[in-house]
């Protein structure tokens with residue numbers, strides 16, 4: 001969106017404008033405000049303040065200059081009064097009348113520009129309106145969108161979708177909960193919330209227990225993507241069912257958390273909330289979160305408000321997971337995972353390059369074994385050695401301590417930097433952004449053109465080129481990754497070289513200076529650097545064959561259900577020789593692409609609605625509003641030209 005252009009005809013003495021202080025400077029000799037090549041940012045003590053509100057005091061006779069008096073010049077006394085050259089229009093944006101700034105709908109603002117938006121969301125009047133007021137007393141916009149979608153569905157019998165986006169901690173999950181609450185209320189008779197509606201509402205605490213975790217950015221961060229489909233009865237408008245699809249759970253969190261972060265809430269809920277009897281049954285006894293490797297990595301096991309074990313159990317019961325059979329089975333498995341994490345390795349005294357179990361942790365292996373009904377010695381063997389087949393011969397390859405640990409963790413985890421998972425998440429974000437672009441901008445432009453209505457071309461950042469880099473056949477990051485994943489001798493270095501050879505000139509691709517095995521993609525929201533070292537392994541989507549075979553020996557039905565029926569595990573010998581080994585290679589990336597394509601097809605068949613959540617501060621605290629942070633997000637959302 002371009003900045004507002006001020007015509008000097010419209011300038012009168014009472015007009016209030018914004019003056020952009022970061023990119024302009026006042027010439028002390030002339031008092032002129034001019035654009036500077038170097039932003040003034042560093043010179044501003046509190047660089048939160050990007051725009052200064054000023055009142056036009058005078059327009060010179062030729063109409064080329066205006067004199068303004070700045071209202072918020074505390075950081076810059078020299079800006080208190082100045083003259084602005086009207087030819088540099090980009091410095092000036094008209095301030096909205098106050099009643100517009102507090103309107104709920106930004107489209108009712110007289111002047112929609114980036115300077116005015118933070119004021120719209122957070123001026124003094126807005127603070128007063130919302131301070132110490134219960135949320136339900138104010139008109140939440142989410143309900144208006146939900147209502148609109150609901151009415152459209154009934155009126156036009158067309159499927160609707162609401163896309164809730166925003167950065168981590170911005171409020172997507174909370175917004176989604178409001179939407180669900182709204183639909184449950186709308187789709188039920190006045191006094192009764194039906195069972196299916198209760199079930200829909202209970203999906204949130206259940207998904208949060210198993211898929212949410214404390215991160216540095218959000219104490220209750222969803223570590224997976226979700227698509228919630230709610231089905232309504234055509235005649236009554238009542239909810240008749242719901243389907244929830246989840247994508248890309250961050251598995252690496254199960255085994256490793258950085259300082260200040262936690263594992264999934266369920267682990268802590270179990271450790272804090274299990275009864276004495278349950279603790280004995282699930283072999284937790286008097287152990288706490290700090291005594292388990294998998295729950296102590298971030299060194300912050302305590303968090304208020306998320307560790308409600310009883311609530312999770314209640315949600316499970318409502319959703320049909322039986323409290324006397326399935327729930328205890330599941331919690332035994334969670335406990336087994338915790339015990340597995342405490343199995344430690346050390347070098348053998350005679351062969352320092354071979355690992356052995358630390359005697360004192362044998363007890364944890366026994367607990368794992370008892371809880372899962374999987375033979376402990378056999379699982380230990382898969383951690384300490386691996387059968388390798390070369391030609392007609394096979395032999396045992398021994399693991400060192402690091403390899404054994406990584407083997408132990410690979411039962412549940414994958415490594416975490418910006419790797420294939422993040423690549424896929426950002427890929428889906430690009431797709432959703434494109435959907436938004438196409439719907440909002442391209443469609444309206446086409447309509448105007450078709451109806452021959454004159455309009456100023458709306459500028460927006462088309463991300464098609466970035467998506468082409470990621471997925472367009474025949475040569476894209478995804479295709480090169482798949483090619484490399486099929487080859488027996490490929491490594492992350494060969495992958496990196498191929499990416500670089502093919503895309504070094506691509507405008508959305510970059511190579512970071514510090515490494516030959518990383519690459520950057522210039523996503524619409526930000527540039528992200530990816531580490532290729534795990535890309536190929538992760539793309540091949542297999543777990544160690546011996547381990548999956550062992551898991552199959554468990555008599556616990558729940559565990560059996562988790563193991564894929566056909567093994568796609570390449571061995572040293574048959575790695576990716578698809579036809580000879582009898583398994584079909586399907587890469588994670590291409591599986592992801594097809595589920596993404598299906599999702600987009602589904603969204604495109606609906607009438608879409610959008611909610612963009614904006615995060616007010618990085619401190620995870622109420623009543624703090626960082627203008628700069630908000631402006632950054634608004635720029636991405638509204639495509640302001642910077």
Ligand SMILES: Nc1ncnc2c1ncn2[C@@H]1O[C@H](COP(=O)(O)OP(=O)(O)OP(=O)(O)O)[C@@H](O)[C@H]1O
Nearest residue numbers: 166167168169170171172173174175218220221222
């Ligand atoms: N509408 C709201 N009212 C009150 N608090 C909110 C609201 N939206 C968000 N919050 C606060 O911000 C926190 C983060 O919100 P939420 O978990 O919905 O973010 P998110 O966008 O889903 O993040 P992530 O992508 O990390 O999952 C919430 O736990 C809550 O404390």
